[in-house]
Amino acid sequence: MNPMIRLEKIQYAKKDRTILSIPSLSITQGEILGMMGPNGAGKSTLVKILSCLQTPTSGKLYYKNEELSVSRIPLEQRRKWAVVLQQTLIFDTTVFQNVAAGLKIRRVAKSIIKEKVDYWLEQFGISHLAKKNAKLLSGGEAQRVNLARALILNPEVLYLDEPFSALDYPTKVKLLKDFKAIIKNTETTTIFVSHDVTEIQFMTDRLAILMDGKVQQIGSTADVLNNPNPYTASFIHDMSLHIE
Amino acid sequence: MDLLIEGLKKAIEMLISGDPEIFEITWLTLKVSLTAVLVSTFIGIPAGVILGLISFPGRRFVLILINIGMGLPPVVAGLWITMLLWRSGPLGSFSLLYSPFAIIMAQILVSLPIIIGLTCSAFQQIDEKMLLQIxxxxxxxxxxxxxxxxxxxxxxLAAVIAGFGRVIAEVGAAMMVGGNIRGETRILTTSIVMEVSKGNFDVALALSFLLMSLAFFITFLLTNLQQRN
Structure with missing residues (x-):
C-alpha cells in the first residue's frame, strides 16, 4: 500500500545537540500510528515536523509520494491536516466560535459552518455548551472542543499530541471510545502520541517507540507490546515502576 | 468646600445656559483628543504587534525608545513640535503652529508610545503554543x-484607554503649540490653566467638571467595549 506520509533521513538539532534522527518512517492511509517514549524522546518534535509546524534541520518529507518543501509548506497543504497539541489552547470566545475557527479561516459559508459545528458538537456531546465561553469549561469539555475543532476540518491526517493527558479516568474512557469510533468512521489517518499504554492499546494499529530521538521499535501495537525489544521493555518497565 | 459647591453650581449654570464658548471649547477638546487617540491607535496597534511578534536587529533599542517615550514630558513633546512647525522649521511653510492640528500632533507624540508599548507587552505575553495552534x-x-x-x-483596549487618559489630561504641550487662542485653539485644559491664573477658581472648577465628565464618558464607553462578553 502506498504511504500517505513518508519521512527520509529527518534530523532535528538544537545548539549542536541532535533532538531527532529518523532514517525512515511511513504512515499508510487510514492508519492510526501510536507513538510512545519517555519525556524528551522527541515525540512532540516529530509531530511538529510531520505537521510542518517545525522545520527539520535536514531530511525529506513526502506526502502522497510528493516531496514537500519543508521550510515553505503551501497554505493549501497545511489546510489538509489538523493538529491537536499537548495543551488545550482555547480561544477566549464561545464554544461554537472555537469549533468554527478553522472553517472561518477557510472562509466557509456561514450556513455550512453552522451545520457542521452543530454536527460535531453533537458528536462530542457538547451541543448544550455551544453558547458558553470556552474559557469557562472543565478540562474534559475543553478537550472535546479542541478535538471537535480539529475534526470539523475533515483532515486527511490528524496529529494528536497527548490529547487526553489532562483528563480524569472516567472522562478519558468515554472520550476515547467516542473518539475512536469517529476516526474509524471517517477513516482519518492519525498520528497519536501518548504516555498511556491503555490508550495506545485501545486506539492504535501500529506503535513506534521513541527514545533519545530515535525510533527504537516499530510494528503492530500488539506485537510491540507483547514482544518488546530491550529498549521497549526497559521503557515499559520504567513506566510500570513509575505507576507503582 | 464653598468653592467646590460654587464651582459645581457654576458648571451647571454654564451647561444650562448653553454658553456657546463653553460648547465650542468642549467640542474642540473632544475633536482634538479623539483624533489624536484614533491616529495613535491606528499607528500604535500595528506597530506594537510587529514589535511584539517579530524579531529584527535593533528591536531592543526600539523598545527602549518606546519605553522612554511612555514617560515623555509633555513640554518636551511641545518643544519638539514647536521646533518642527516653527516658521524656519522643516514644516514651517505649512503655517500649522498655533492650530488644532499642532495640538493633535503633540498629543499623538505623547500617546503613541503608550499604545505601542502596552500593545507590544500584550503580544509578547502570548503563549508561543497559541501561535502554533493558530x-x-x-x-x-x-x-x-x-x-x-x-x-x-x-x-x-487598556492601552487605548491609557493613551486617551494621557491625551485628555495633556496641557503643557497643548499650551505651547496651540497657544490657547480664543475660538481657535482653546481647549478645556488650557482654559482651566488660564482661569486659575486669572483667579477665577469657580470658572476653572466648572471647566474641570466638564473635563472630568468628558473623560468619564469616553472611558466608560471604552471600558464597556473592553469588558463586553
Whole structure:
C-alpha cells in the first residue's frame, strides 16, 4: 500500500545537540500510528515536523509520494491536516466560535459552518455548551472542543499530541471510545502520541517507540507490546515502576 | 468646600445656559483628543504587534525608545513640535503652529508610545503554543494577527484607554503649540490653566467638571467595549 506520509533521513538539532534522527518512517492511509517514549524522546518534535509546524534541520518529507518543501509548506497543504497539541489552547470566545475557527479561516459559508459545528458538537456531546465561553469549561469539555475543532476540518491526517493527558479516568474512557469510533468512521489517518499504554492499546494499529530521538521499535501495537525489544521493555518497565 | 459647591453650581449654570464658548471649547477638546487617540491607535496597534511578534536587529533599542517615550514630558513633546512647525522649521511653510492640528500632533507624540508599548507587552505575553495552534488551523499571517488581537483585546483596549487618559489630561504641550487662542485653539485644559491664573477658581472648577465628565464618558464607553462578553 502506498504511504500517505513518508519521512527520509529527518534530523532535528538544537545548539549542536541532535533532538531527532529518523532514517525512515511511513504512515499508510487510514492508519492510526501510536507513538510512545519517555519525556524528551522527541515525540512532540516529530509531530511538529510531520505537521510542518517545525522545520527539520535536514531530511525529506513526502506526502502522497510528493516531496514537500519543508521550510515553505503551501497554505493549501497545511489546510489538509489538523493538529491537536499537548495543551488545550482555547480561544477566549464561545464554544461554537472555537469549533468554527478553522472553517472561518477557510472562509466557509456561514450556513455550512453552522451545520457542521452543530454536527460535531453533537458528536462530542457538547451541543448544550455551544453558547458558553470556552474559557469557562472543565478540562474534559475543553478537550472535546479542541478535538471537535480539529475534526470539523475533515483532515486527511490528524496529529494528536497527548490529547487526553489532562483528563480524569472516567472522562478519558468515554472520550476515547467516542473518539475512536469517529476516526474509524471517517477513516482519518492519525498520528497519536501518548504516555498511556491503555490508550495506545485501545486506539492504535501500529506503535513506534521513541527514545533519545530515535525510533527504537516499530510494528503492530500488539506485537510491540507483547514482544518488546530491550529498549521497549526497559521503557515499559520504567513506566510500570513509575505507576507503582 | 464653598468653592467646590460654587464651582459645581457654576458648571451647571454654564451647561444650562448653553454658553456657546463653553460648547465650542468642549467640542474642540473632544475633536482634538479623539483624533489624536484614533491616529495613535491606528499607528500604535500595528506597530506594537510587529514589535511584539517579530524579531529584527535593533528591536531592543526600539523598545527602549518606546519605553522612554511612555514617560515623555509633555513640554518636551511641545518643544519638539514647536521646533518642527516653527516658521524656519522643516514644516514651517505649512503655517500649522498655533492650530488644532499642532495640538493633535503633540498629543499623538505623547500617546503613541503608550499604545505601542502596552500593545507590544500584550503580544509578547502570548503563549508561543497559541501561535502554533493558530498556524495549525491553516491561518494566513493576517488571520493569525486577527485571532491574536481578539485574544488580547482587553490589554489592547487598556492601552487605548491609557493613551486617551494621557491625551485628555495633556496641557503643557497643548499650551505651547496651540497657544490657547480664543475660538481657535482653546481647549478645556488650557482654559482651566488660564482661569486659575486669572483667579477665577469657580470658572476653572466648572471647566474641570466638564473635563472630568468628558473623560468619564469616553472611558466608560471604552471600558464597556473592553469588558463586553
Amino acid at each position: 498556524k495549525s488551523l491553516g491561518a494566513t499571517r493576517l488571520q493569525t494577527v486577527g485571532l491574536l488581537v481578539r485574544e488580547v483585546k482587553i490589554a489592547i
